[in-house]
Amino acid sequence: MEFFASPDQPDPQFESFLEDACKELSNWFATTNSRAPLPLVKKLPNAFPGKEGLPCSKLLADVRLLMEGSYQPSHPGALAHLDPPPITASIVGELIAAGLNNNLLAEELSPSVTKIERTLCKWFTKKLGMPETGGGVTASGGSLANLMALLVARSKANLQCNQKAFVLVSSEAHVSISRAISVMGLPPDAVCNIPTDHNGCLSLPLLKEEYINQKSQDKTCFAVIATAGTTIRGAIDPLCEISDFCKQEGLWFHIDAAIGGVFALSSSTSKFVDGISMANSVVVNPQKILGISKTSSLLLVSQIDDLYNCFSTGFPYIEPSSGKDFQGGEIGLQGTRSAEILKLWLGLRQLGQDGIRLLLEESIMRRQYFYEKLDSHKFNIISGPFHLIAFSPKYIDSAEAKMWSIATKERLLKSNFMLSRPTYKTTWFLKAVMGNPHTKFSHLDFLADAINKSI
Ligand SMILES: *Cc1c(COP(=O)(O)O)cnc(C)c1O
Numbered sequence: 001m002e003f004f005a006s007p008d009q010p011d012p013q014f015e016s017f018l019e020d021a022c023k024e025l026s027n028w029f030a031t032t033n034s035r036a037p038l039p040l041v042k043k044l045p046n047a048f049p050g051k052e053g054l055p056c057s058k059l060l061a062d063v064r065l066l067m068e069g070s071y072q073p074s075h076p077g078a079l080a081h082l083d084p085p086p087i088t089a090s091i092v093g094e095l096i097a098a099g100l101n102n103n104l105l106a107e108e109l110s111p112s113v114t115k116i117e118r119t120l121c122k123w124f125t126k127k128l129g130m131p132e133t134g135g136g137v138t139a140s141g142g143s144l145a146n147l148m149a150l151l152v153a154r155s156k157a158n159l160q161c162n163q164k165a166f167v168l169v170s171s172e173a174h175v176s177i178s179r180a181i182s183v184m185g186l187p188p189d190a191v192c193n194i195p196t197d198h199n200g201c202l203s204l205p206l207l208k209e210e211y212i213n214q215k216s217q218d219k220t221c222f223a224v225i226a227t228a229g230t231t232i233r234g235a236i237d238p239l240c241e242i243s244d245f246c247k248q249e250g251l252w253f254h255i256d257a258a259i260g261g262v263f264a265l266s267s268s269t270s271k272f273v274d275g276i277s278m279a280n281s282v283v284v285n286p287q288k289i290l291g292i293s294k295t296s297s298l299l300l301v302s303q304i305d306d307l308y309n310c311f312s313t314g315f316p317y318i319e320p321s322s323g324k325d326f327q328g329g330e331i332g333l334q335g336t337r338s339a340e341i342l343k344l345w346l347g348l349r350q351l352g353q354d355g356i357r358l359l360l361e362e363s364i365m366r367r368q369y370f371y372e373k374l375d376s377h378k379f380n381i382i383s384g385p386f387h388l389i390a391f392s393p394k395y396i397d398s399a400e401a402k403m404w405s406i407a408t409k410e411r412l413l414k415s416n417f418m419l420s421r422p423t424y425k426t427t428w429f430l431k432a433v434m435g436n437p438h439t440k441f442s443h444l445d446f447l448a449d450a451i452n453k454s455i
Helices: 014-031 056-068 087-100 111-127 141-158 176-181 206-215 238-249 261-265 304-311 341-373 398-414 439-451
Strands: 135-139 163-168 191-194 220-227 252-257 282-285 297-301 379-382 389-393 430-433
Touching: 014 056, 014 282, 056 087, 087 341, 111 135, 111 297, 111 341, 135 141, 135 282, 135 304, 135 389, 141 163, 141 176, 141 252, 141 297, 163 206, 163 282, 176 191, 191 206, 206 238, 220 238, 238 252, 238 282, 252 261, 261 282, 261 341, 261 379, 297 304, 341 439, 398 430, 398 439
Parallel strands: 163 191, 163 220, 220 252, 252 282
Antiparallel strands: 135 297, 282 297, 379 389, 389 430
16 A cells, blocks of 8 residues: 555545545435534444555444544534534645645745635734734644734733733633643632622623722732623623724723634624724634634734734745735744635635625524524523523522432433533533534424423
8 A cells, every 4th residue: 555645646545545535424414413512432443553554445344433433513403502513624724734734834835725725814813803914824724823812912012921811701611721821830810800790791890890909909910901702601791882982091892703703704794793903813713613614713903013023033944925915823822734724614615695694693693593493481591692592490599400400411411412511600501602503403403492491
């Protein structure tokens, strides 16, 4: 068996391996409904290489075994997390990216793909309403993108070595914020968690109060972080008001829009994230709702120079880029990066503006439909304008809610519906994410009925 595709002629072995792999994948999709969203892992293939290499047929048999134990995002009952099924063009983008094996570190290792990445990031900043000076870079996930944004904010404020530097953020922000602060060598109390209101949104008066309180202790703020779409209920912090506050105080305004950012791409949903244009930095995760296969995350900034000034170290061993644009490896933390932008580029091109709008609107419609079906006399339902919804029985204590959440989740799994079980403000919830296009209203009828009968 040849390990590398022939550089001289069409390679029948290469083609048939890819075709057979494609058939396996297609068959996995086609048999989705005969499996559960979360299958039991009965048998695993060998993890390590034997002395002799294996032929394609054996490799694919192992892949089949692996697939049997894989989480199935395209199952209509897969509603637990922000992990939708991938759209076809993004799968092709992943395959081509692997084949090209270009490196976004530098233009000489990825001449065309680097340009696509720059142009597409620019397009995103434009859609978000950010200034002409803006741009961005892909990152392997929103956690890394958030870390990079905070590094840039801190370096802009010249507080790299200052242990009294802090950020202001909602108490419902994603865990990646406190992790980033810890990676940055700051003490835990450098994250000032601002309480949220009854809608799960950061409270502006309390933000201002805490800012003054921290300053009175000789501390210096280097960023205010708003969340556009919290992970449990999809709440959106008051972006315009926070932006005004940041302008007034001369503070960096970062928006973690890992969930909400893509809603800015469609004119029918962009109103939800009004104010996003005012951010100094924004994190957007197309992997979370648009069906771009993992990972697909972007860090967008209002001044591309800020990324360069924070991360560039010089590249003694790399040719400079052709124009005035920065090398990929000089505007982020990562060195070698895959051509993952291809998934996003091809995926968005396949969807078109109409497809993007449809995915977003239908996700919201499913959430609205489900909301209406849930018995609001029995449940405390929390949900913002996006496609996330969580609920917990009224009139029971936290211990009872925990038991209810475990028992109900298990019962639903037996009917092939997978929800998640977050804790939120001292009690237990079940959460559904309606980003799965295979979930029909009939599924939601069944699901709501089962939940309404659970208590
Ligand atoms: C998922 C998420 C992140 C982290 O993104 P990863 O790609 O999982 O690292 C950050 N912020 C919010 C609001 C998220 O929902």
